[in-house]
Amino acid sequence: MSTTLKVAVLGAAGRMGATVCRAVEGADDLELVARLDAGDPVDASTLAGADVAVDFTVPSATEANVHAVLDAGAHAVVGTTGWDDASRGRVTEHLGRVNSGRPDGQGLGVLIAPNFGLSAVLAMTFAAKAARYFESAEVIELHHPDKVDAPSGTARHTAAAVARARSEAGLTAMPDATESGVEARGADVDGVRVHAVRLRGLVAHEEILFGNVGEQLVIRQDSFDRVSFMPGVLLAVREVVSRPGLTVGLENVLDLS
Amino acid sequence: MSTTLKVAVLGAAGRMGATVCRAVEGADDLELVARLDAGDPVDASTLAGADVAVDFTVPSATEANVHAVLDAGAHAVVGTTGWDDASRGRVTEHLGRVNSGRPDGQGLGVLIAPNFGLSAVLAMTFAAKAARYFESAEVIELHHPDKVDAPSGTARHTAAAVARARSEAGLTAMPDATESGVEARGADVDGVRVHAVRLRGLVAHEEILFGNVGEQLVIRQDSFDRVSFMPGVLLAVREVVSRPGLTVGLENVLDLS
Amino acid sequence: MSTTLKVAVLGAAGRMGATVCRAVEGADDLELVARLDAGDPVDASTLAGADVAVDFTVPSATEANVHAVLDAGAHAVVGTTGWDDASRGRVTEHLGRVNSGRPDGQGLGVLIAPNFGLSAVLAMTFAAKAARYFESAEVIELHHPDKVDAPSGTARHTAAAVARARSEAGLTAMPDATESGVEARGADVDGVRVHAVRLRGLVAHEEILFGNVGEQLVIRQDSFDRVSFMPGVLLAVREVVSRPGLTVGLENVLDLS
């Protein structure tokens, strides 16, 4: 592999794909070698020698794309949603097959991440680590008012991770004397209260609050723009080449030791 | 009246009353002349020449105290809860009677305030003023987890004031596309969403968020300790002597022009 | 005047001007009747019957534009910088002359505003009102790291307004025991400390913090995008027609009573 990584973008005409193309072109250590879109075949020829293919397509196409990328001998970074245990299992199996025939240290890798926002991923990761040390924890997510679901998927995942960490540390239910007006206390996600604010002018924001007697820890992240996902996508591109097999979640390629 | 105001405290043995006594003693322009408690008669003799009596007693005693203070020729500042239209009406009537017999500019005043926290009162006042200029508005209140009611009275009043200001300005419903998970969207107070956070370590906090396309205004207040009410109580003592009649709410003696 | 206000935009090809054009076109009660740019004459003919002309041009052109707008019988809203006492004085004189010949209630108005951000203007206004009630006050402004001056003009104005309000209320210097490391305490603007943060990802944000024993009030505003100025510009357009004479500052057309 050359010192410059060659990158193909699948879904290059979409909003995220186009943003990825610009980000790759703006990075000194990366070279954009192919832009593919709906209808384009995905094979060694169209991937044009790419080391890594980045997939921001649609749920109905993404799994087939990944298999085709592996068949062409490239690594894959996937930001498309729609993956489940079955489709991830088939990719793991494919990776095992293809990597058994490759020299040591040159195995192919696939990184699937539901969220490439570094601030969002770090906030969630830190929140899970902090959870066991505090008596109380709540999540507030704030989004633009055109969002149709509440609370956000990120907030749900964060609350679930906080709840899991509390449970593993043997913590019991949080203190809460509320007798009236429980509808003001937000949604209950595994025992963690999650509040959803919808405000014109905002994009996507999350705040995790932790409290002990006399102290508070607040972790907040703000995503102002979809370009905020690019540092995470580029990081994934650079990391996937040295991580054979399937990795799920950007947090697993961050160095947080 | 001397340049030093003489102050009596009713309910001097209670937590708030005792704190008021210390605050009065610490103020150069005020002199503590009487501390009265449950069982003590309230009259010209026990009030000891006080210009102003501050009442932090109990709902069952406060109205009778105010009438007795007026009969003794003193002004009153009241922080006790439990007042309604009827009891306020009787005080207004009493003030009319007693002030008709007093020289111009020397009428007695009574100031009843549900909240003496300057930051809380200012936050609510500013929120009501800002409300007409923003497409979206929501309220988050945060308290210690031993609080039994949600949302807090202050948050309810704030939300109601925001709703009233929006209505007066002809604003219609806020944008909100939420289709699923509405339980994460908090309580609905006159069309304004109010979220209640309960966290060990906190005392009493409120945040009002306003949003337009591309901008946000946030007004936040923190009450860390009951001593935070003292600047408001002392301000009320100094202002009530020049405001004959009944005044309800500390915001009405603030100079916000 | 019809119930729909006719609006001309001067500097329509600039970034702000173009944004104003789109905002006017998107407003039901406004009609965009002229777009003028550098080199275009400004007169009754080119203004095409506009009730109000909005000037987002350049400092070297803005005063002449305003005089020409008045000669054409239209009101003016000005967002261009570069005004001083002398140029404002000439506009006041011109307004006096032209309004003396117009029927009562139909005088022309000119509104010059250095900032059309509603959240920014409200934050500054509220901060000035709150200042007299707190022992401590500090300002934190946060901007993108390409900004060359610190602290921001808005933060300077805010701090000066806070200082003036404190002085008028007879407050003395704020408590500050700092003996070492005063360089961490920010810039001193009339006795108010102002801190400037420069962070990639931010746009323009300001926080004013007030403190008393046991309590804090924080007023924060965020400008995420230049479109955030549009509600303020449209408000100015609607208000200027009923405010003959010169008005400086958007806060003076807000209803904050």
Next chain:
Amino acid sequence: MSTTLKVAVLGAAGRMGATVCRAVEGADDLELVARLDAGDPVDASTLAGADVAVDFTVPSATEANVHAVLDAGAHAVVGTTGWDDASRGRVTEHLGRVNSGRPDGQGLGVLIAPNFGLSAVLAMTFAAKAARYFESAEVIELHHPDKVDAPSGTARHTAAAVARARSEAGLTAMPDATESGVEARGADVDGVRVHAVRLRGLVAHEEILFGNVGEQLVIRQDSFDRVSFMPGVLLAVREVVSRPGLTVGLENVLDLS
């Protein structure tokens, strides 16, 4: 060792020491067996069978106390300041000597921590981990106005840790186009800007801000009261018994994997 840990407190009459005594008495799994103060000898007899001794005394006494505690066969948790490389070295040597004569898994431990605030320690730890992933980073610390030094020691340590992490990750200087008004940009700690706010009503608070294009991560911690150190002290007591040798910093006994 019994399932209930026996604890001695050195400096029990001081403010921190007295608070530790109450916290130990309030914990089901701990038993307070000795309260020692200035002038009391520290030996096996006065420590009364304590498994762990907690030292909140004075810089001039703390090292001698730790040696005496080790001689008595107990573990030590130290919150007193004044330690340097030399004194820490002597404790390490003492620990080596005494632990060589003890059965495996029963070695004595000493934990010295400059800060027992969990929220403060976690904020600093997370900030160091996040630092490598962001283009910009700044620190704001906020304290009561009676503090004589700026910026706070915690903020200095945080900024230094952020700078070290950036350097290790190969990051260069942060973007900052400031040409005028650099005094508003705070203190420079190893290239990281640190701002110190002093506000009546506050106690001890720290905010670390990170920014990339389009996103922000903020980690904030609030210490409202010295009781906030107690969860950290109790955690240290429980952990030190299974960590032979010298440990410096509460973060090293936290489980952040």
